[in-house]
Amino acid sequence: MYISDSACISPQKTFDNAFFEGEIIAHYGNRYAAVEPGYGQLIPAGLLRRMGKAVRMGVGAGLPLIHKYAVDGIILATANGGLEDCLKFLNQIVDYDEGTLTPTNFVQSTPNAVAGNLALMSKVTGYNTTHVHKGLAFEAALLDAIMLLEENKLKSVLVGSVDEISDYNHNIDFLNGHFKSADSSSETLLTSNSPGSVNGEGATMFVVESSRNEHTLAQIKDVEQLNYPSESDLELKLDQFLFRNGLKKEDIDSLMLGMSGDNRTDHLYAKFQKQFFPASSCYTYKNMVGDYPTATAFATWMAAKMISGHPAPLPCVYGNATTEKARNVLIYNHYKSIQHSFILLTA
Numbered sequence: 001m002y003i004s005d006s007a008c009i010s011p012q013k014t015f016d017n018a019f020f021e022g023e024i025i026a027h028y029g030n031r032y033a034a035v036e037p038g039y040g041q042l043i044p045a046g047l048l049r050r051m052g053k054a055v056r057m058g059v060g061a062g063l064p065l066i067h068k069y070a071v072d073g074i075i076l077a078t079a080n081g082g083l084e085d086c087l088k089f090l091n092q093i094v095d096y097d098e099g100t101l102t103p104t105n106f107v108q109s110t111p112n113a114v115a116g117n118l119a120l121m122s123k124v125t126g127y128n129t130t131h132v133h134k135g136l137a138f139e140a141a142l143l144d145a146i147m148l149l150e151e152n153k154l155k156s157v158l159v160g161s162v163d164e165i166s167d168y169n170h171n172i173d174f175l176n177g178h179f180k181s182a183d184s185s186s187e188t189l190l191t192s193n194s195p196g197s198v199n200g201e202g203a204t205m206f207v208v209e210s211s212r213n214e215h216t217l218a219q220i221k222d223v224e225q226l227n228y229p230s231e232s233d234l235e236l237k238l239d240q241f242l243f244r245n246g247l248k249k250e251d252i253d254s255l256m257l258g259m260s261g262d263n264r265t266d267h268l269y270a271k272f273q274k275q276f277f278p279a280s281s282c283y284t285y286k287n288m289v290g291d292y293p294t295a296t297a298f299a300t301w302m303a304a305k306m307i308s309g310h311p312a313p314l315p316c317v318y319g320n321a322t323t324e325k326a327r328n329v330l331i332y333n334h335y336k337s338i339q340h341s342f343i344l345l346t347a
Contacts, residue, residue, distance in 0.1 A: 001146045001208045004069065004156075004215040007061040008301045009034055010202035010289045015061075020310040024288070027186040030179040031165055032200045032290035036060065043121075051117075054078070057203035058114030058162040059121065065158060066122040069207045072154040073127030075145050076115045077137035077161040079293035080169055114162050114203075127154060135335020137161065138294040139343065142223045149210040160205035161294035170199050178336065180261070187315070189261035189287045197260035200290020204297035206304075218307040220300070221245055224342040234340065238276065241342050247328065254306065254326040255280040256299050257318065258333030260291040265337050272332060273319070281326070282318040296333045296343060303329040303345045 008014040011032035012025055025035065039048055039060050048056065058076070065071075092101045112130040119128050127148065131140040138161045145159040173179055180196035189198060208220065224241045226233065242248065255277045257269040273282055283306075285299045306312055306326040331343040 001142075001149050001210070001220045002212050002216045003206050003218050003220060003304050004209050004213065005065055005207045006205065006217070006301050006304060007065055008202065008204045008298065009036060009057045009061050010204070010298055011035060011200055012288050014298075014301070017310075019313060020305060022313060024313055024315055025186075027198070027290075028183070030174070030181075030184070030196070030198045031170065032186065032198055033165065034201050034203075052113075052164075053201075054080075054162050054164040054203075055114050055117055057164070057201075058160075058205075059117050061162075061203040062114075062118050062158055062160060062205040063121060065205055065207050066118065066124060069156060071124060071126075071156045071158045071207060073148070073157045074115050074118055074124060075127070075129055075131070075141045075148075075157055075159045076112075076118075077131045077133075077139075077141035077294050077297070078114070078163055079132060079134050079137050080163050080166050118158070124158075127157075135293045135333075135339035136225050136341060138297045138300075139223050139225050139341045142220060142300075142343070143225075145208055146220070146223065149208065152210065154210075156207060156209045158205060159208050160203065161297035162203040163201050163292045163294050165199050165201045165292075173199070184261070186287050190259055190266070190284060190318075192261050193263050195262060195264050197262045197286070197291040200286070200292045200295060202289055202292075202298060204294075204301045206301070218304040219346045221344045221346050222342075223344075226340040228338060229340055234272075235276075238342065241344070245344060247344075249276055250279065252277055252280050252328050252330045254283065254303070254329040256283045256285060256303055256329060256331045258286055258291075258295065258299070258331075259284045259318065260286045262291075265334070268334070268337070269332070277330075279320075280330075281320060283312050283316045284318045285316060287315060288313075293335055296331060296341060299331045299333065300343055300345065303331060303343075307345060307347050
C-alpha cells in the first residue's frame with residue numbers, strides 16, 4: 001500500500017512544513033490542544049459554525065486530499081471522535097426534560113460523523129467505514145485499506161484518524177491516573193520521571209493507492225496488532241513480523257517509539273530499543289502531540305515525511321540518530337500497556 005499524499009492537524013504546526021523546519025510549539029499542562037488552520041476557504045461558514053471539533057479537524061484534513069485525488073473510498077479511525085457532541089446531547093436531554101432538542105449535537109455525536117461529512121461534501125459514494133477500537137483503531141483502518149487494495153476492490157482510498165480531547169473523558173482518565181497531575185511541559189515530558197502522560201488530539205489523513213506512481217512518498221508495508229502480550233510474545237511477534245516482510249532487525253534503520261513520559265511504562269520502550277534495535281536511529285513523537293488512542297497516525301505521517309527526505313525535528317530524536325535518509329521505519333506503540341502494535345514503512 002503506497003502513500004501518495006497526506007495532511008495532518010495536530011498540536012504542532014503540521015498543516016504546512018513549519019514543523020519540519022524547526023518551528024516547534026512548547027505545550028504546558030496535561031492537555032495538548034490541536035493547532036487548527038483557517039477553514040474559511042474550505043468549509044462554508046454555515047456548515048463550519050455547526051461543526052464540532054472532531055468533524056471540523058477531520059473535514060479540514062481530509063477534504064483537500066479528496067479534491068486533489070479521485071479516491072474510491074473513505075476509511076477512518078477514532079476512539080473519542082464525536083464523544084464531546086454525544087455528551088452535550090445527553091446533557092440536553094436532562095436540561096430540556098426530554099423535550100425538543102437541537103439536532104446538531106445528535107447528528108455529530110457518532111464516531112462515523114467525520115466519514116459521513118467527508119462523503120457528503122465530496123460526493124464520494126463508495127466504500128465508507130469507521131473503525132472504533134481504542135488504541136488499535138488506526139491500525140485496524142490500515143489493515144482494512146491494505147486488504148481492499150490487495151483484493152483490487154479499490155484503487156485509491158482516503159485512510160486516516162480523528163480524535164479530540166473530550167472534557168468528560170479527560171477527567172475520567174485523569175482520575176484513573178492516566179494523565180500527569182504535576183505541572184509539566186512538552187520540552188521535559190520524557191525526562192519528567194513521574195506517573196501519567198498528557199492528553200492530545202488531532203486528525204491525520206493519507207491518500208493510499210494499490211500501486212506505486214510518481215506521487216508515492218512511502219510504502220506502508222505491514223501492520224501487526226497485539227493485546228496483553230508477554231515479553232516472549234512480543235519478541236516472537238516481532239520476529240515473525242520482520243520475517244514475513246523479508247527483513248532482519250539490522251535492516252530497521254529508524255525506530256519510532258510511543259514514549260509518553262509515563263515512568264510506569266516508558267521503560268518498556270527503552271528495553272525494546274536496547275534489546276532489539278541498539279544500532280537503529282530512534283525517535284519519539286508523543287512529546288510533540290500527546291498520548292491519545294490514534295497517535296500512531298501522527299507517527300505514520302512523520303515516518304512518511306522522513307522517508308521522503310525531511311529530517312526529524314531535534315526534540316523527536318531519542319538517543320542515537322543519524323542524518324541519513326530513513327528507508328525502513330518501524331513504529332512500535334502501546335496504548336495503556338494493553339494494546340500493542342507494529343507499523344512498518346519502507347522507502
